[in-house]
Amino acid sequence: MHWLFITRMLNSENLKMKHVYSIIGLLLISLNALAGPNISPGTVYDYMDADKSTYLKRIFNGGSSTAFVRIKILEIIYKPDGTSEEVPLKAQGGSVRDGLMASPARLIIPANSTQGSRLLFMGNRDHERYFRVRFIPVVPEKEDEFALNQEQAEDYKKTLSAGVSVLAGYGTIFMVRPKNIRIDTRIDDTKNQYSIKNNGNTVVLVDEFKDCATKDSQDCKPVTKTHILPGRIFQFNKEPGRHYRFTLIEANKQKIIEVKG
Numbered sequence: 001m002h003w004l005f006i007t008r009m010l011n012s013e014n015l016k017m018k019h020v021y022s023i024i025g026l027l028l029i030s031l032n033a034l035a036g037p038n039i040s041p042g043t044v045y046d047y048m049d050a051d052k053s054t055y056l057k058r059i060f061n062g063g064s065s066t067a068f069v070r071i072k073i074l075e076i077i078y079k080p081d082g083t084s085e086e087v088p089l090k091a092q093g094g095s096v097r098d099g100l101m102a103s104p105a106r107l108i109i110p111a112n113s114t115q116g117s118r119l120l121f122m123g124n125r126d127h128e129r130y131f132r133v134r135f136i137p138v139v140p141e142k143e144d145e146f147a148l149n150q151e152q153a154e155d156y157k158k159t160l161s162a163g164v165s166v167l168a169g170y171g172t173i174f175m176v177r178p179k180n181i182r183i184d185t186r187i188d189d190t191k192n193q194y195s196i197k198n199n200g201n202t203v204v205l206v207d208e209f210k211d212c213a214t215k216d217s218q219d220c221k222p223v224t225k226t227h228i229l230p231g232r233i234f235q236f237n238k239e240p241g242r243h244y245r246f247t248l249i250e251a252n253k254q255k256i257i258e259v260k261g
Contacts, residue, residue, distance in 0.1 A: 037067030039109065041135050041170050045227070047203075048121060048176045049252070055119045055174075057102075059135055061109040066156070068140045069109060071102040071117055076130040076173070078229060086132050098123030100131045100174060106146055125179040128202050128230060136169040175227075177202045183250045194244070194259050195235035198228040205249040206234055215243040215258075 040060045048055050061067040074086040089099035102117045109115045119133070140146040140153050148156070184199035198204045205227055212220040228234045236244070242261035247254055 036063050036065050037061055037069075037109070037111075037137050037167065038063035039067050039069060039135060039137055039168075039170065041133075041172055044172050046119075046133075046172060046174050048119070048174070050125075050177045050179055050181045050202075053121050056116050057119055057133070057172075058114050058116045059107060059109060060114045061111060064111050066111060067107075067109040067137050068146050068156075069107040069115075070136045070138050071105045071107070072134045072136060073100050073102060073174075074132045074134075075099055076132055078130065099129075100133070100176065102133070108146060119174065121176050125176065128178050129176045131174040131176070132171055133174050134169060134171045137167040139167070175203055177251065181251055183253075185248070185250055189259065191238070193235055193237055195233055196228060196248070197233045198230055200250075201230050202251060203230070204228040205247075207247040207249055207254075209246040210244065211236075212243045212245070214241070217243070 038061065040062060042058060042060070046055060046057065059069060073089060075089055076084050076086055078084045089101075090097060099122070101120045101122065103120055104117060107115045107117060123129075139157055140148050178201050180201075182201045183204075185204055186197040186199055188195045188197070196204070196206065205225070207225050209224045209226065210220050212218075226234050238244070238259065238261040240261050244259040244261065246257055248257050
């Protein structure tokens with residue numbers, strides 16, 4: 001019994017040490033993962049007002065090495081059935097003539113620094129248009145036009161290979177409002193349902209939507225954000241006793257709405 005007890009103790013200590021080694025290994029991997037660029041484009045949704053044609057987008061690099069970022073833009077086409085597709089921008093003669101462009105489209109962002117790219121819209125604005133803007137960190141190659149020679153590019157690759165580097169890109173949504181905005185929001189508040197229909201020509205935002213057990217309760221469902229595209233409807237069923245609160249944003253105007261179930 002004495003040897004059995006000692007054996008169990010040793011096995012238990014070995015298991016503990018394995019757990020400790022595993023935790024240390026995970027920490028080292030996490031630290032190594034930071035040995036590289038770590039970009040953040042800020043807000044996920046951006047809007048270009050009707051009287052604007054440019055928008056400055058800032059990208060922060062919180063990593064420990066320089067980030068070489070390529071910006072890629074696709075137009076989002078929303079179909080009547082609710083689905084969407086992303087299509088390349090129309091080009092003519094090698095330059096984009098109708099859509100959103102980034103200038104510059106390639107950024108060199110030092111560690112713990114911020115660089116900006118100006119998003120320029122050129123083209124038709126008789127209706128609202130939507131774009132996917134992707135910020136993609138890359139390992140620079142000669143054809144990437146980052147103005148690096150081969151030796152500099154190789155040195156950068158060696159810096160990244162010293163750790164476990166993850167080059168994570170980010171996609172944002174950019175909405176270009178039409179030249180002539182028309183706001184026409186219809187609200188239908190019935191006993192069992194609340195609905196908002198966007199009869200205008202620009203997106204309406206239901207922001208910080210809260211569905212709580214009571215008005216002052218902390219027992220709430222996760223907060224949501226919904227974009228109501230022109231011609232679309234946002235609605236929810238009202239449950240007896242529950243309290244609903246959200247901010248309705250119509251272009252540059254906003255108001256807080258509270259609904260009782």
